[in-house]
Amino acid sequence: MWKAGKQMSEEKFTKWLENDPDLKDIENKFVESIQQNTVDLDHGDEQLIPLIAMIVQGTYFTMPDQVSATLKSGVAPEKILEVAYQLEPVIGISKVVSALKEIHQVYLQEQVQVTPAKQTDESCIDVQSKLYGTEIKNMLADLPTGSGKMIPAWLTEHFFENYYARTGL
Structure with missing residues (x-):
């Protein structure tokens, strides 16, 4: 679990920070520290948490890679969408709509099919x-x-x- 997450982080940082090896090194150390000193998360949650942070912060240029990594880690595409939807009351519709554009673009490129979520009957x-x-x-x-x-x-x-x-x- 941890090794797969570390490898994905290193690959993403190499792509995002190709011209800044110092920041890449700092970020890799930070991710490694988090992964070694936290509760044992499954690989999907390890990938979903940075995606949530990107949506909240409005960091859209890194989002496609993170959406792909989250899907590859086994997180259902419906869950990724639901996480984005449920952030809307807190961070606002503009950030969520911008994030959804990135998410849906990845789904389109990777030919990901999504089943619409149902509502419970509870009031x-x-x-x-x-x-x-x-x-x-x-x-x-x-x-x-x-x-x-x-x-x-x-x-x-x-x-x-x-x-x-x-x-x-």
């Missing part, structure tokens, strides 16, 4: 209540002009119905 309000109770709803209850009811409903629907209820992760 978004029930899911949120199990996880968080009514804390958010109560906190926003005193907002003016009825927005104390609308905002929690919108947030609940967006986070828990549109994202959490999907089965891709």
